[in-house]
Amino acid sequence: MVEQLSPLGAAYRPGRHGRVNDTVGATLSERQPGSIVQLAAWSGQEDAMRALIKDISGLELPATSGGGTAEPAKAAFGIAPGKVLLIDDTDGIFADYSAALPENIGVVTDLSHGRSAIRIVGPSAEWVLSKLFAIDFTSGAFPVGAGRSTTHHDIFTQMQRSGEDQFDLYVFRSFARSFWQTLCHAAGEVGYEVI
Amino acid sequence: MLITCPYCGPRDVSEFTYQGDGNRTRPDPDSTDLGAWNRYVYDRVNIAGEHNEIWQHSGGCRMHIAITRSTTTHKISSVRAMRDAGPGAGQ
Numbered sequence: 200m201v202e203q204l205s206p207l208g209a210a211y212r213p214g215r216h217g218r219v220n221d222t223v224g225a226t227l228s229e230r231q232p233g234s235i236v237q238l239a240a241w242s243g244q245e246d247a248m249r250a251l252i253k254d255i256s257g258l259e260l261p262a263t264s265g266g267g268t269a270e271p272a273k274a275a276f277g278i279a280p281g282k283v284l285l286i287d288d289t290d291g292i293f294a295d296y297s298a299a300l301p302e303n304i305g306v307v308t309d310l311s312h313g314r315s316a317i318r319i320v321g322p323s324a325e326w327v328l329s330k331l332f333a334i335d336f337t338s339g340a341f342p343v344g345a346g347r348s349t350t351h352h353d354i355f356t357q358m359q360r361s362g363e364d365q366f367d368l369y370v371f372r373s374f375a376r377s378f379w380q381t382l383c384h385a386a387g388e389v390g391y392e393v394i
Numbered sequence: 395m396l397i398t399c400p401y402c403g404p405r406d407v408s409e410f411t412y413q414g415d416g417n418r419t420r421p422d423p424d425s426t427d428l429g430a431w432n433r434y435v436y437d438r439v440n441i442a443g444e445h446n447e448i449w450q451h452s453g454g455c456r457m458h459i460a461i462t463r464s465t466t467t468h469k470i471s472s473v474r475a476m477r478d479a480g481p482g483a484g485q
Contacts, residue, residue: 242477264401279455280401280475333406348402350409350453 203231206315206375210383213394217387224323224389227382230316230367234292240281240305247304248283255295256285261344268344269361276346276359281305284346284357284369286316314357315375317382320365323389328366330385332356338363354378395468400475401455409453415439416446416460442466448476 205211207229215223240248249260258268258275260283267276267283275285285292293309300307319327325336331351335341338360346359354377357369370378383391395407415438421430439445447461460479462472 264403280457282455333408348454348456349405353453355453 218390225321233290413448
């Protein structure tokens with residue numbers, strides 16, 4: 200596997216920031232999954248696409264808006280009608296789906312090098328993200344596994360709640376450094392750690 | 395102003411892009427009727443009240459949606475996915 204080069208560059212500064220002598224409100228990290236793919240089903244083929252995802256990745260997706268599921272090494276969630284973002288730590292998932300996906304069901308697009316994956320976890324994760332995105336982050340409205348497509352000042356963001364206090368954010372790679380810096384500024388108030 | 399996207403639920407208007415008047419109908423592409431094309435491109439009803447509009451959830455699921463919005467109060471009385479809005483709607 201080719202070693203990935205982070206787009207965050209010098210903005211990625213491991214260690215404690217913000218209220219350094221207080222508790223950590225949020226922990227920020229950059230994940231580098233081997234594969235990020237978008238699966239788009241033709242109209243009426245959504246169930247067939249979900250069945251294929253279950254066969255290949257073992258992920259069972261609810262048939263709801265933004266419905267998804269998250270496991271430690273792979274995850275998937277709805278991002279639009281008939282469209283799913285699938286993330287896997289394994290390299291080469293695009294080839295698996297390309298080979299297995301019949302053209303009458305839908306198409307797969309490889310976004311592995313087009314998106315950056317940023318994780319925020321901690322007791323103040325909801326609070327920090329609420330500063331940036333005008334959506335409801337309470338667990339009742341945004342349950343574990345579910346995904347959302349939204350935007351922060353024109354930086355398009357797809358996100359999944361991958362744990363009770365954990366969110367994985369997928370942003371365009373070319374905007375990732377700017378977004379990371381904004382996220383760090385937003386987290387400074389609660390004290391954050393970069394790992 | 396909030397718009398309730400059929401897929402994403404209620405979202406701030408800043409996530410949406412206005413795509414134009416939903417009352418007009420595109421002439422047949424083979425048509426050479428200049429009057430019909432002129433009306434399609436330039437004529438607007440400019441209603442003070444319930445107005446049919448096309449929007450796109452460009453900062454979200456990217457769905458095109460047909461909206462009925464009051465131009466006087468901004469109250470939105472109907473939101474439908476364009477794919478469900480029927481042939482000819484706001485083309």
